[in-house]
Amino acid sequence: MASVENLEFTREYREYLARFEAEHAGTDLGAFVKHRGRLVKKLRYEEFEAMYREFHDVAKNYFDSLDRGDTINDVVVKVLRERAIELFVDPPV
Numbered sequence: 873m874a875s876v877e878n879l880e881f882t883r884e885y886r887e888y889l890a891r892f893e894a895e896h897a898g899t900d901l902g903a904f905v906k907h908r909g910r911l912v913k914k915l916r917y918e919e920f921e922a923m924y925r926e927f928h929d930v931a932k933n934y935f936d937s938l939d940r941g942d943t944i945n946d947v948v949v950k951v952l953r954e955r956a957i958e959l960f961v962d963p964p965v
Contacts (some may be wrong), residue, residue: 885920891960908957915958927955931964 876918882891890918896905949965
């Protein structure tokens, strides 16, 4: 039986593929395209899962830091924006 987390990643991956296809139809898995001024690879599921986890964790930590009133490092914002581009989502910051 599939875990809830696996179902979530599967759903997110399908949505990623749909976003990718909407902008770069016909691109093979593993191929690179230019997206928002960067070369971005069309990710296989395993690559997507690792990148999505990183994006999700960094975003959560970023917003938790804001809630605490911590100073935000520009590197965190840069990572969030880069991963958002690679995942074809709008950056949260």
